[in-house]
Each structure stands twice: as structure tokens, then as C-alpha cells.
Amino acid sequence: MSSSTEEPVQHVRVAVVGSGFGGLGAAVRLRQEGVDDFVVLERAGSVGGTWRDNSYPGCACDVPSHLYSFSFAPNPEWPRTFSGQPEIRAYLERIADRFRLRPHLRFHHEVLSARWDAGQARWELETNQGRYSAQVLVAACGPLADPSVPDLPGLADFPGEVFHSARWNHDYDLAGKRVAVVGTGASAIQIVPMIQPQVERLVLLQRTPPWVMPRMDRDITAAERWLYRRLPATQRALRAALWGIREGQTRMFVNRPVLLRAAERMAKRNLDSHIADPALRARLTPDYRFGCKRVLLSNTYYPALAQPNVDVAAGLREVRGSSVVAADGSEHEVDAIILGTGFHVTDMPIGSRITGAAGRTLAEEWKDGMAALRGTTVSGFPNLLFVIGPNTGLGTSSMVLMIESQLNYLADYLRRLEGTGAAALDVAPAAQQRWNEAVQRRMAGTVWNTGGCRSWYLDANGNNTVLWPGTTAHFRRETRTVDLAEYELVGKRVPAPVRADA
Numbered sequence: 200m201s202s203s204t205e206e207p208v209q210h211v212r213v214a215v216v217g218s219g220f221g222g223l224g225a226a227v228r229l230r231q232e233g234v235d236d237f238v239v240l241e242r243a244g245s246v247g248g249t250w251r252d253n254s255y256p257g258c259a260c261d262v263p264s265h266l267y268s269f270s271f272a273p274n275p276e277w278p279r280t281f282s283g284q285p286e287i288r289a290y291l292e293r294i295a296d297r298f299r300l301r302p303h304l305r306f307h308h309e310v311l312s313a314r315w316d317a318g319q320a321r322w323e324l325e326t327n328q329g330r331y332s333a334q335v336l337v338a339a340c341g342p343l344a345d346p347s348v349p350d351l352p353g354l355a356d357f358p359g360e361v362f363h364s365a366r367w368n369h370d371y372d373l374a375g376k377r378v379a380v381v382g383t384g385a386s387a388i389q390i391v392p393m394i395q396p397q398v399e400r401l402v403l404l405q406r407t408p409p410w411v412m413p414r415m416d417r418d419i420t421a422a423e424r425w426l427y428r429r430l431p432a433t434q435r436a437l438r439a440a441l442w443g444i445r446e447g448q449t450r451m452f453v454n455r456p457v458l459l460r461a462a463e464r465m466a467k468r469n470l471d472s473h474i475a476d477p478a479l480r481a482r483l484t485p486d487y488r489f490g491c492k493r494v495l496l497s498n499t500y501y502p503a504l505a506q507p508n509v510d511v512a513a514g515l516r517e518v519r520g521s522s523v524v525a526a527d528g529s530e531h532e533v534d535a536i537i538l539g540t541g542f543h544v545t546d547m548p549i550g551s552r553i554t555g556a557a558g559r560t561l562a563e564e565w566k567d568g569m570a571a572l573r574g575t576t577v578s579g580f581p582n583l584l585f586v587i588g589p590n591t592g593l594g595t596s597s598m599v600l601m602i603e604s605q606l607n608y609l610a611d612y613l614r615r616l617e618g619t620g621a622a623a624l625d626v627a628p629a630a631q632q633r634w635n636e637a638v639q640r641r642m643a644g645t646v647w648n649t650g651g652c653r654s655w656y657l658d659a660n661g662n663n664t665v666l667w668p669g670t671t672a673h674f675r676r677e678t679r680t681v682d683l684a685e686y687e688l689v690g691k692r693v694p695a696p697v698r699a700d701a
Contacts, residue, residue, distance in 0.1 A: 206330055213237035214333035216310050219248015221339030221586035221602050227298045228606040242309035246295050249343040250287045255367040256393035258284035261496045266441040266597045273434055275427030281416045314554040320622035320690045339586040342544040353518035360535040375399050376534040379523045381515050383409050387539035392499035402531040406514035408483045410466045414496040445596035446670045452490050453668050456646035463489035473501035482511050491650025545658035555580040569664040572631045573678050575608050581623035581689050590638050592665040600671040608678040615681045622690035630685035641668040
């Protein structure tokens with residue numbers, strides 16, 4: 200193909216993939232650092248990430264509203280102590296407006312491939328809307344972006360309606376239907392109480408029951424909101440108090456799992472107070488330690504399961520015609536199957552689309568498990584930074600705190616890169632190995648690894664490559680600055696190409 204007919208390439212300093220909390224936060228931070236030459240590539244038609252995609256009935260956050268928001272953009276108008284999906288999505292839309300991010304957003308731009316060009320020392324990106332190149336690539340896709348659909352016998356031939364909780368079919372009326380809900384994670388325990396009153400019959404298919412604690416949710420009064428508007432220090436104090444409580448919980452999960460026994464007793468009382476039937480109570484009692492799997496919050500889940508139109512069965516084994524067959528052998532004829540089966544967390548799908556300096560994809564590099572330096576950068580992938588990368592997840596507190604820490608690291612990375620005069624920084628393999636060995640050593644004694652469960656935190660090899668084995672304050676210290684001793688300098692910076700849209 201001659202150069203006259205080649206598709207034009209838009210050159211930018213930074214390309215950000217995703218427009219959830221991570222992507223929008225990165226965009227805000229770039230603006231604050233004086234970087235205006237960037238784009239945010241978003242495959243959907245609006246911002247919001249997981250809070251755009253998950254619109255199922257009852258969808259809400261299990262982290263307090265005043266902690267689940269950016270520190271640089273407090274919202275005094277949260278309507279409830281635990282916000283619902285519409286409020287959080289609206290908050291992210293306001294972030295895009297308030298920080299003038301709209302000109303940088305590229306909707307319906309799915310990244311099909313990102314390849315490191317060693318000769319030019321930049322990332323070459325192919326999207327379904329055209330080509331881009333960038334000195335720095337920020338992957339802010341998030342771990343809850345791509346639904347995980349189980350490969351079950353007969354599922355593809357089911358004659359009724361099938362959809363994942365993150366791809367809710369709002370056009371399908373559940374009223375009077377026989378419905379199977381597969382899974383008992385955070386989505387399912389919010390969906391079940393919302394649909395139980397309207398369906399004819401509901402069967403919940405659970406492999407392992409969760410520990411469920413009461414949800415201390417309420418309306419935030421007009422007087423409180425007025426106070427937060429007029430005296431912002433009161434809202435900051437509340438946020439600090441909520442943060443302190445969650446940090447204390449994290450220390451128990453990480454360092455002193457034995458102290459979780461009191462919480463386990465509370466969760467057991469919560470179960471006993473709502474489920475009178477001994478057989479059902481036994482079925483809903485976890486056989487692993489509190490905290491090993493994600494602890495869920497609900498005041499309505501157990502009461503819904505106690506209703507006469509609900510059956511609780513074992514995990515889904517197969518679909519046989521219009522019936523779901525559970526692992527306990529029970530068979531239930533249904534009109535619809537709702538999959539609350541989680542996401543591709545330990546095998547990020549974008550990994551197969553990112554190709555590093557050695558010509559290997561990130562998926563190939565991570566075939567034995569995800570690993571990164573400080574949860575952010577990966578050896579062999581120069582100038583690639585993750586927001587919510589390996590071992591940055593939380594089992595107890597707000598992911599927004601971890602995101603902001605990684606944004607600090609991103610800002611310092613750009614400053615250090617500029618200061619070295621290098622075209623790129625690449626993680627030294629030994630530095631990445633040391634970091635991940637230290638992370639896994641700290642992980643060994645946590646309740647997530649010792650609690651006797653098999654959770655979505657663990658990869659196919661049984662390694663916990665999702666969670667951070669420490670407090671958010673600890674992670675903030677570890678990502679405050681970039682240590683150039685952990686990196687190798689790549690090439691000399693060359694003048695940026697003329698932008699195609701200039």
C-alpha cells in the first residue's frame with residue numbers, strides 16, 4: 200500500500216483505554232500535570248465502566264458513598280450511605296464535564312490491538328475507528344469489564360432467555376416467569392431480592408454460599424447534605440473516619456485472620472435471624488472462614504430466600520432442554536437463566552491484544568499468572584501502565600483509593616521519563632520478580648489464602664494475583680514515586696510526529 204492511501208495515524212503522548220473510575224481519573228491527573236495531548240479510548244458510547252455496564256435491578260456499591268469517590272471531587276449530594284448504580288454513573292458523567300474531559304473522549308473506539316514499535320519507541324494502536332500511536336499507553340480497562348460465561352453442556356441450546364448480570368436485558372419481562380439465577384456473588388445477592396416478588400418461581404444455583412452481613416444503609420438527610428455543602432471539612436472528616444474503619448478491617452484480613460471470628464459470629468446471627476428452616480440454614484452456611492471470599496452486604500437477601508417461591512440448589516451442572524440441572528441432581532424447568540457468574544479477572548481479555556517488545560502478547564507473558572511491578576508496569580512492555588493491575592484489588596475498602604495511588608505513580612512516571620531524556624522506561628525483570636515474590640510472601644498468611652475457600656481472587660494455579668495484601672496506606676507509600684533503579688532506559692526521545700489532525 201502506498202503512503203498516499205495509508206490510513207492516517209493520530210499521534211498522542213498518552214492513550215488511555217477505558218473510561219470508568221480508572222480511565223477518567225487518569226485523564227484528570229494528566230490535565231492536572233499539564234498534559235493535554237491524550238485521548239481516552241472507550242469501546243462503549245458513554246463513560247462509566249462497570250457502573251455503566253451493570254444496570255441490573257438493585258445494583259449498588261458495597262463501599263460507603265463518601266469513600267467511593269475521588270478525593271479531589273467530593274460529592275456532598277450522595278442520597279444514600281451506600282449509593283446505587285444510577286447515582287455513581289451520574290457522578291462519573293459529572294467528572295467528565297467538570298474536568299473538561301469531553302474533547303479527549305473517543306467513544307465507540309474499541310482497541311483491537313496495541314503493539315510496541317521498538318524502532319519508533321511508541322505504541323501503535325489499532326481501533327475499530329482508526330489508528331493511533333502513543334508514547335505512553337495507560338490500560339484502565341478494569342478487572343470487571345468482561346463477563347465470564349461458563350461453558351456448560353446444553354446452555355447454548357436453552358430455548359428460553361439467557362443473559363449475564365452485566366448485560367441485563369431490560370426488554371425481557373420477568374413477571375410471572377420461572378427464573379434461574381446462577382451464582383451467589385455480589386450481583387446475585389442484589390438481584391434476587393429485587394426479582395423474587397415478581398417471578399413465579401426462582402431457583403438459586405449456588406456452588407458455595409457467601410458470608411452475608413447486614414447492610415447499614417439509609418437515606419442521607421437534607422440537613423446532612425446541607426452541612427457537607429456549607430462545611431466541606433465535615434465531609435472530609437467523615438471520609439477519613441470511614442477510611443480508618445476499613446483500614447482496620449483490612450489489617451485483620453491480612454495480619455490477624457483469627458480476629459475475624461467475632462465478625463463470623465455476627466454473620467451467623469444474621470443468617471439465623473432470617474432463615475428459620477434448619478435445612479435451608481445449613482445450605483446457606485459457609486464451610487470456610489469469614490473473609491476468604493468476598494463478604495457481602497444485604498438486609499433483603501436472606502428474607503427473599505425464605506419465601507415459598509424460591510428454591511436453593513447446588514451449582515449448575517448442565518442445561519437439559521428447558522431445565523437447569525444442579526450438581527445435587529435436582530432439575531428445574533425455567534423460562535430464563537440469569538448468569539451472575541462474575542468476570543474475567545485473573546485473565547484480563549485485553550492481554551491478548553497487547554504485544555510487547557519481544558513480540559509476545561501480555562496474555563502469553565501471563566500464561567502462568569499475572570504479575571507487574573507495583574501493580575502498574577510490566578517487564579517487556581515499555582511505557583505501559585495499568586490502573587487496577589495485578590494485585591491491586593481490595594477485599595475490604597474502596598478501589599478508588601488504590602486508583603488514586605496508581606495515578607500518583609503515573610504522574611511521577613511521566614515526570615521521570617521526561618527527566619531522563621529516554622524514549623521509554625522498561626521494568627527490570629529482577630525488580631518485577633522481587634516485588635511479586637514479596638507480595639506473595641505477604642499474601643501467604645492472609646485469610647484469602649488460608650480461609651479454606653476457592654475464590655475468584657485465585658488464578659488457575661491457585662495464586663492470588665488479584666488482591667493487595669496490605670492497607671491502602673501501605674500501597675500509597677509504595678507507589679508515591681518511581682524508583683528509576685527498578686527500570687531500564689529505552690532509547691533516546693525523538694521529536695514527536697506531526698499529529699494527523701493538526
